[in-house]
Amino acid sequence: MPPIVQSLLLVTAQVIVLLAVSPFLVGLIRKVKARFQCRQGAGVFQPYADLAKLFHKQPVLSTTTSWIFTATPYILFASTLSAGLLVPTLSSQAPLNFAGNIIALVYLLALGTFFLILAGLDAGSAFGGMGGSREAIVASLTEPTMILSVFTIALTAGSTNLSTIVHKTALLEGIVTDPSPHLMALAALFIVTLAETGRVPVDNPATHLELTMIHEAMVLEYSGRYLALVEWAAGLKLAVFLSLIANVFAPWGIATTLTPAALAIGLVAYAVKIAGLAVSIGVLECMFAKLRLFRVTDLLGVAFILALLGLLFFYILRS
C-alpha cells in the first residue's frame, strides 16, 4: 500500500472513530449521573438524536452578530477535530503525527477556545461576555499545566511527538522503574481535562442558571446547526482529552503495527479505556459540588504544581 493511501485511510478511520465516539461519551456520563441519582436517565445514544435534531432545525441569529459568530462553530469544530488527529487512538500512529506535536495540539484547542470567546462577546448578551471572561481565566491556567504534564512523558520517551511517545511507552522502551512522576502528571492532566471540558467541579454542563455558567454561557445564543457543531465539538474535545490520558499514560493494548488483528485489539482496548474514564468523570460529578468561581484557580494551581513536581521527580529519579 502506498504511504499516501495508508495516510488517507488512517485519517478517515480516525475521523470516523472520533466523530462516532464523542456523543457516546457525553451520553455515557449523563447516564452514569442519572443512575447515581436513582433516575433512569436518557439512553446513552440520546446525544446522537439531539445532534440530528439540531442539524434539522433552522438557526436563529441575533442581528447584532457578525461573521465571527457564524464562522466560529466551523472553526471550533475543525480545529478540535484536527487536534484529535494528532492523538493516537486505536493505533500508536496518529494520522497527522508528521504534521505536529503536543504543542500543536494545545494550540489547536486554544484556537477553538479563542474563537468561542469572541463569539460569546459577539452576540452582545450579558452572559456571553461573562462566560468568555471566565473561560479565558480557565484556559490560560490550564494551558501550561497541560503542556508540562505531557512533557514528563515526553522526557521519558525523548520526543514531543505524541505518536513516538505512545509507541515507545507501549513497547515499554525507556520506561522508568518508579511511576510517581507519571502519576503526578496523570493527576494534573485529569484536572485539566475536567476544567477544559467544562465538568464539575469547574463548570456544570447540566445547569440552567446562566449566571453560574462558563462554557454554556458563551454558547447560549447558538441554535440549529451552529449549536449542533458547537455541541459536537465539545464532545470531540472530551474525546481528545480522554484519548490523550488513555493512550499516553496507559497505552496497553494499542496497535503498534497496522495489522487487522492488532487494530481489532486496539479498538477494544481503546473503547474500554475511554468508557472507563467517562464513567469515572460521571462518578466524580456525583460526589462533588462545583467550586466557587475563584477557587477554580486554586484547583488549577494544584494541577500546575503537580505537573511541575512530576517533571522535577523525573530528573531526581534519573540522576
Added chain:
Amino acid sequence: MAETKSCDTELKTAFPSIVQRDTTQREFSHFFVAKDLLPTIARHLHTQPGLHGRLALLWAVDNRPARNTYELHYLFTLEPSHRWVLLSTELAKDDRVFPSITPHIHAAQWYEREIRDMFGLIPQGHPDLRRLVRHEHWPQGAHPLKKDFPWDRALGRQQGEHRFHRIEGEGVFEVPVGPIHAGIIEPGHFRFSVAGEPIMQLELHHFWTHRGVEKLFEQQPLAAAVPLAERVSGDTTFGHSLAYCQAVESLRHLDVPRRGRYLRSLFLELERLHNHLGDVGAICNDTAYALPHAHCSRMKEQIMQLNDRLTGSRFLRGLNRVGGVALDLTAAQLAEIAAEIDRMEQDFSELESIIAHNASLIDRLEATGVLTERTAWDHAVVGVVGRASGLDQDLRRDRPFAAYDELSVKVVHYRYGDVRARMRVRMDEIHESMRLIREIRLRIPQGPVAVESSPRAQAGEWALSAVEGWRGEILYMVMAGDNETIQRCKVRDPSFVNWPAIQWAVIGNIIPDFPLINKSFNLSYAGNDL
C-alpha cells in the same frame, strides 16, 4: 395581660391625643391617631427598647363610598410580647397625601409605594417614589384598588421607562437578568452592577404579572373566595387558604371544632414538609451537587402523592372552608401518614449526614449571601430567612392558631444568616414537622371537623389573621361589605417583605453565587405580585 395594659397606658401617656378603640380580637390594641402624628408614634413603637415594634403590615382602604375618606392602617408586632398594636388614621375628603414613615422605618418602603400605585395616595417624604407594582407602561391615573376603578376594565398602555439606580465608574458593568429565565421560574428582573465578578449592587424589578388578586377578592362573596386565596401562591395553597378562612371565621365569630383545628395543623405541616424537602434539594442542586436533589425530589414527590391519596389534591386544594376543613381523616389514614413519615425520617437523616459531610458543598454554602440580623430586622424579614438571621420568631409558638396552642413547637434559629443557616433551618424544621405530625396523630380528638351555622358578618367590620406558612408569616386582613361581600382584602405573603432583603444579602458576593443565594431565600413571585 398586665404587660398589655402597661404598654397601652405608656402609649397613651406619651401621646395624649391618640384614641384607643375597643377590639374584639384578643391580644390586640387599636389606636386611632391624627395623620401628622403618625410618623412620631410609629417611630416610638419601632425604636423604644421595651416595645421593639416590627412593622408587620401596612394597608389602605378606600372608604369613600361610606365615609368619603381613605383609611391607613399600620400593624406592629411588639417582639418581646408578640402582641399586635394597630395604628389607624384617616385622610379627610380630597386629602391625597400621607406622611411617609419610611425614613424612620425602612420596612415600610414597599408598602408605601404599593399604596401609592394602588390608591394614588402620595407618601410624602418617601425617598423613592418610583412606581413599584404599576409598571411605567400602565396609564396615568390607573389605581386599581380605588373603588371607582372597574375590576374588568382593560388597562391601556403608555410609554414609559423604569429608571434603575446606576453605579458608574471604570470597569463597572450592568448585568440585566430576566424577566424571562432559562428554567421554569416566574418572571422577575434582577439588575446587577458588577465590577468584575463581585456584586456592588442588585436592584429588583418585579411585579410583571399583576393579576389584581386583591381587586378580585372584592368581587367575591365572603364564603366563596377560598379558591382565590388558594391560588395566591401555588406552593402555599394551604397556608393562604387557612389564613383567609381564619379571618372570615373571626368576622363571623365561628369557633372551629378541635378536630378541624388539628387537621389544619396537620395539613399545614405536610405543606411545610414537601416545600422544605424540595428547597433543601434545590439548594444542593444549585452548587451542581445533584445527588441530594434527586433524593429530596423523590421525598417531596412521596409527600405530594400522600397528599393526593388522602385528599385528592397534591397541593392540598379544596380542603379549607370557612368553619373548618372539608374532609375528615380516618384512623387508618392517620396511621398511613405516620408510617410514611417514619420511613421518610430515616431516609432524610441519612441524606442529612451525606450533606453535612460533603466538604465541597459546605464550602459553597458557608459565608455565602449573609443577611445580618440588623438588616433582617430593618426589613422586618419573616419566616425561614428571619430565623436563619437570628430573628427568633414563629407564629406557631408566638401567636398560636389552629391546634398549635396544644402542640409544643420547638423553634430553631441560627445567627449566621448565610445560605447554610437557611438550609439548616429548613432541615431542622423538617424534623420538627415530622415530630408535630406524629404528635397530632396521638392527640387529635374525636368530633366534627367543621361548623355549619354562620352568623352574618357586619358590614364594615374587619378581621386580621396570621398563619406561619412554610415560607413564613402570612397575613390576611378581610373587611366585610354589605350582604356578605368583601369590602377589602389585604393579602401579605412573606415574599413581599423578604424580597427587598435579598438586595442586601448579595452585596460583595460574586455573581455566580447569586442563584444559590436566591434559591436559599426561595421567595414567591406570584405571592409578591398580587
